[in-house]
Amino acid sequence: MSLDPLSHVLDHAWIGPVTKHQILLVVAAIAVAVPYILLARRVQDGTPPRGRFWNFLEMLLLFIRDEVARPNISAGHHHDDHHGDGKHHDDKHHGDHAKPHAATAHYADRFVPFLWTLFLFILACNLLGMIPFLGSPTGELSVTLVLAAFVFLVINVSAIMKLGPVGYISAFIPRLKADNFVMTAFLTVLIVPLIAVIEFAGIFLRAGVLAVRLFANIFAGHVALGVILLFAVADPVQGGLSPGGAAAAVLLGTGLSILELLVAFLQAFVFVLLTSIFLGMQLNPEH
Amino acid sequence: MTTAIVRAACAVAAVLLVPALAPAADKPAGAVNVLAPDLVNSIVTVVVFGALLAILYFAAWGPIMKGLQAREEAQFQALADAKKAKDEVAAVRAELEAEKKKAAEEARAILEEARRDAEALKVAEREVGQREAQAERERAKRDTATExxxxxxxxxTQxxxxAVLxxxxxxxxxxxxxxxxxxVNEAIAEMKAGASRA
Structure with missing residues (x-):
């Protein structure tokens, strides 16, 4: 066993030139695609799924749709809604926002397939790290940056399509008013450009934050787990034995593994939740 | 469809550019830079995630969303049917209540009419009784007079x-x-005495 706690986290060649993370990315994709394609065949005619496994798979989808996408993404007040029934359903402002009011398509439903894929792919990548001798591709910044880039594109392309190029750009420029000329000139010349630059930088920062948060959580969790497990074998390597230390390391490693299991779900959820929030912010600018 | 293709193309272009923009890590031999971008892994991620999104979009998410829509429509239809049935039951119940109230009023009217009839009959019977009693008294008087x-x-005669005697x-x-x-006087006195005794 290597004494480098990073060795099991970092990518390295597995089969010829193909690296571990490249293979695990494909494995994660297959692990997501196969069960959900099978689920689709079972429920496409409107019949509910039978069995705990299929219900669990569908529960994940409904959770993302009803608790993440629909509450955070809406058509907004100033634009035509696309609910199909001609009624306004800005659920953020009507209390019971998570439950559909009618069997019509919600505005957020157009983003739900992307959010489902994102959540499940990240979750699968995270959970692969819980299997001994495998790893989490999401513990690599190159992977999370790509996922964040997808989110960046979806958010900004959707915002441009919804608001138009002029509306999209003007959304970065705040409308500040003052009751006298001096203050108005001050705001217009100094504050408004400053805020506009910050707002524009924010769209890149949001994507960067998504990538770094996911990478850092998964990477740090696995490094910590590796360090603690190395305690169990550190003393024998040095020529001595420490049964108490080894037992403590195993106990700590077990506890941390359970925590990592929670983190795997939590980080996938947080990634998709922040994506939905950023989408809602960009599609419905405050000013 | 065109929108999806445009989005996918933009995504691929941007993702390919992101790692290339990052500065190459200048690290000493043996050192590990965990932040160092791996262009190959980024490309693999783009391909795998893009393929997964495309496959699931057509093979899973479409049918699943269609199934969910159908199921929710069926559920809302069932709710609407239940509400309609509840309204119908309430209407029937109200109708029954109205009919019950109407029947009670009719029963009350019938009882009232019967009471009035009974009262009228009682009065008539009493009048008949009185008349009969009066007639009986008249008859008794007549009998008395006759006697x-x-x-x-x-x-x-006596x-x-x-007198003959x-x-x-x-x-x-x-x-x-x-x-x-x-x-003669004796006879007349006897006659009077006899009349007074009678």
């Missing part, structure tokens, strides 16, 4: 018979005027 007349007749006696005796007068 009195009969008694008087009987008295007169008086005549007595007296006459008979008088014929057997020589009756003086004074005696005759005494006899």
């Amino acid at each position: 009195r007349d009969a008694a008087l007749k009987d008295v007169q 008086a005549v018979e007595l 007296i006459a008979t006696k008088a014929l057997r005796q020589k009756v003086s005027i004074g005696a005759q007068e005494a006899l």
Whole structure:
């Protein structure tokens, strides 16, 4: 066993030139695609799924749709809604926002397939790290940056399509008013450009934050787990034995593994939740 | 569809550019830079995630969303049907209540009419009774008068018979005027006494 706690986290060649993370990315994709394609065949005619496994798979989808996408993404007040029934359903402002009011398509439903894929792919990548001798591709910044880039594109392309190029750009420029000329000139010349630059930088920062948060959580969790497990074998390597230390390391490693299991779900959820929030912010600018 | 292709193309272009923009890590031999971008892994991620998104979009998410939509429509339809049935039951219940109230009012009216009829019958019967009693009294009076007349007749008959008897006696005796007068007075007194007893 290597004494480098990073060795099991970092990518390295597995089969010829193909690296571990490249293979695990494909494995994660297959692990997501196969069960959900099978689920689709079972429920496409409107019949509910039978069995705990299929219900669990569908529960994940409904959770993302009803608790993440629909509450955070809406058509907004100033634009035509696309609910199909001609009624306004800005659920953020009507209390019971998570439950559909009618069997019509919600505005957020157009983003739900992307959010489902994102959540499940990240979750699968995270959970692969819980299997001994495998790893989490999401513990690599190159992977999370790509996922964040997808989110960046979806958010900004959707915002441009919804608001138009002029509306999209003007959304970065705040409308500040003052009751006298001096203050108005001050705001217009100094504050408004400053805020506009910050707002524009924010769209890149949001994507960067998504990538770094996911990478850092998964990477740090696995490094910590590796360090603690190395305690169990550190003393024998040095020529001595420490049964108490080894037992403590195993106990700590077990506890941390359970925590990592929670983190795997939590980080996938947080990634998709922040994506939905950023989408809602960009599609419905405050000013 | 075109929108999806444009989005995918933009995503691929941007993702390919992102790692290339990052500065190459200048690290000493043996050192590990965990932030160092791996262009190959980024490309693999783009391809795998893009393929997964495309495959699931057509093979899973479409049918699943369609199935969910159908199921939710069925659920909302069932809710609407249940509400409609509930409204119908409420309407029928209200109708039944109205009919029950109407029947109660009719029963009350019938009872009232019966009571009025009974009262009228009672009054009529009482009048009939009174009339019959009056007639009975009249009849009793008539009977009494008849009996009195009969008694008087009987008295007169007896008086005549007595007179005849007296006459008979008088014929057997020589009756003086004074005696005759005494006899007549005696007879009249007896007649009065007989009448008063009757």
